[in-house]
Amino acid sequence: MRSRWAALALAVLCAACRQNARASLQTPALPSDVAADARAAMARRDWETAAPLLRQAIPSAPDSVALHYELAICATYLELGDEATREFQWVLEHAQAGSEEATVARTWLIQTGGQTARAAAIDRPVAERDRSDSKVGGSGVRGVVEWAEAGQGVQPLDRKLLHLIGLKNTPTSGLRYSIRTDASGRYGFEQIVAGPYKLTDVIAGRPIWRLKITVADAEEAVVDLGPNNSAKVRDDFPEPGPS
Structure with a gap:
């Protein structure tokens, strides 16, 4: 414990x-x-x-x-x-x-x-919980999350927590949205502000995914997460190494 x-x-x-x-x-x-x-x-x-x-x-x-x-x-x-x-x-x-x-x-x-x-609204995106908030937009991101555990094949990750984090000096600066995948590994951020984001599965610590995505205004981006775009293969926000 x-x-x-x-x-x-x-x-x-x-x-x-x-x-x-x-x-x-x-x-x-x-x-x-x-x-x-x-x-x-x-x-x-x-x-x-x-x-x-x-x-x-x-x-x-x-x-x-x-x-x-x-x-x-x-x-x-x-x-x-x-x-x-x-x-x-x-x-x-x-x-x-x-x-x-x-x-x-x-x-x-x-x-x-x-x-x-x-x-009770904890599992829904921030924007969905407060529609009067200035952080509510007309865009979205959806996809499927899959991963292969040791000794197993690739399969959907259910209840996986994901975060969209706005980037500094952009229209999304200061924005954060969080949501969990469903039983089939699907996720969907709705009514988010358009612009660039970091899509990741952790707030602190080593991520499985750390991608930069850009969401167009009034459109829904499709971003599937899996072994092929994990941080080991593609890390759009690498941490600086020791000097």
């Missing part, structure tokens, strides 16, 4: 580091600097110290997405499943649609099965 929680926690670690860097700009300063002390503890990976400080800070800034998000991250490392689920659900409901916080919260809840009625 500990290894399972550790693996899930790693999925949000990179996002947590970026969050710490900008959180002080999002949360009002507290008289006792409790939030600052909590973030300093998180920077040291001292989750046991950070969590109670964040619980103390939240009543002074109850609408702070940053504080709830940070407490959820601490709870994942401390294996406090109920608290992590509760805080990530709060983040999913209050964070800006398509934001990093909402994407990480949605992914964690899906992976742990922490869905409730309040997060």
Whole structure:
């Protein structure tokens, strides 16, 4: 169980580091600097110290997405499943649609099965959940996901989580959509904004796929994922190697 929680926690670690860097700009300063002390503890990976400080800070800034998000991250490392689920659900409901916080919260809840009625729309693309949002467009991406596990032939991947991530300095900058494949390995992003994206299966860590795609306005792109366009064969966003 500990290894399972550790693996899930790693999925949000990179996002947590970026969050710490900008959180002080999002949360009002507290008289006792409790939030600052909590973030300093998180920077040291001292989750046991950070969590109670964040619980103390939240009543002074109850609408702070940053504080709830940070407490959820601490709870994942401390294996406090109920608290992590509760805080990530709060983040999913209050964070800006398509934001990093909402994407990480949605992914964690899906992976742990922490869905409730309040997060019932978790498996649908962000745009589909909020049709009044400016991130809703008239384009789409669909396809089939297949993979060959060791010793097996190529077969559809069901319930595979996929992400569309907008590219910086383009019309899709800051946009993120997530969805899972169905039982036949099919997926479909609907009502997304046209433009270039990174299509991948992970937020952090080693991907199976990492492709650059461009979606035309009012059209539906077809992108099948399989061994022939995996990151081992084609990686459109290679990470820089050691200097």
